[in-house]
Amino acid sequence: MKRSMRLLKLSVIYMLFFWFTPAHAYRIYFGEDLNGSSTLPLSSFPGATAAQSSFLALINTPTIEDFEGFSDGKSGPLTITFPDLGDAILTGDGLVRTIESGKTNGLGRYATSGTNYWSVVTSNTKDKGFEIKFDVPIAAFGFHGIDIGDAGGRLALSLFNGDEPVSTFSIGHTVSNKANGAVFYYGLIATTPSELFTRVSFSLIDTKPGDNVNDGFAFDDMTIATAHQVRGIPEPASLSLMLAGWGGLLWRRHKNRIES
Numbered sequence: 001m002k003r004s005m006r007l008l009k010l011s012v013i014y015m016l017f018f019w020f021t022p023a024h025a026y027r028i029y030f031g032e033d034l035n036g037s038s039t040l041p042l043s044s045f046p047g048a049t050a051a052q053s054s055f056l057a058l059i060n061t062p063t064i065e066d067f068e069g070f071s072d073g074k075s076g077p078l079t080i081t082f083p084d085l086g087d088a089i090l091t092g093d094g095l096v097r098t099i100e101s102g103k104t105n106g107l108g109r110y111a112t113s114g115t116n117y118w119s120v121v122t123s124n125t126k127d128k129g130f131e132i133k134f135d136v137p138i139a140a141f142g143f144h145g146i147d148i149g150d151a152g153g154r155l156a157l158s159l160f161n162g163d164e165p166v167s168t169f170s171i172g173h174t175v176s177n178k179a180n181g182a183v184f185y186y187g188l189i190a191t192t193p194s195e196l197f198t199r200v201s202f203s204l205i206d207t208k209p210g211d212n213v214n215d216g217f218a219f220d221d222m223t224i225a226t227a228h229q230v231r232g233i234p235e236p237a238s239l240s241l242m243l244a245g246w247g248g249l250l251w252r253r254h255k256n257r258i259e260s
Helices: 002-020 046-056 236-259
Strands: 027-033 063-065 078-082 086-092 095-098 116-123 130-138 140-146 153-161 164-170 183-189 197-206 214-225
Touching (some): 046 140, 063 078, 153 214
Antiparallel strands (some): 027 183, 063 214, 078 086, 095 116, 130 197, 140 183, 140 214, 153 164
């Protein structure tokens, strides 16, 4: 009897540890297509598109912000409405730009869908960048990045739950003149409830410490999803029910052994 109770306790402790200990093992999706031209946009970007497709394949009814609903020159704060998920507020450096399809802004930046994108010029030596705050906890976030890295800067993405840091990623795009007008897609998906976030922050990292890096880049097709939209992420309520079910099953087995 004592041995059975000990096994029951150990099983419940193990399940609690397994489900609620932060793992920070996000699924990352990345694909890149180099260019090298400041005036000619890529007509297609198969690497980025493949990464985006793999990312979206795990999400039910994703919501995408393509900035087509904003006028050229619109700066932050920007209220982004995601249907059924409330509003997100984009603040910091940047503005919406409208560039005719088949053209760039002359510096390698353009939209990956439609004609609008979010444009940013920033520096690693100043507190510049932008962030997005969400109304609800987010489990998945993806976007296109255009013309990032040609001036020597690497992009960093930081996740927060309120004011508490969750994780930071240095996005592994190419840093060279071939990044001029290049396109990549970057997506991340949480794998545990502890990895959910309510704020994302974008900043610039210098690839050579001490260098003064100034870079302009563009973003498009920002996608978010909550835990219930992502296949394979148990939500806290579901976890509680699961644990209760497992605990009940173990107890019934223990009781049956006593009675027999």
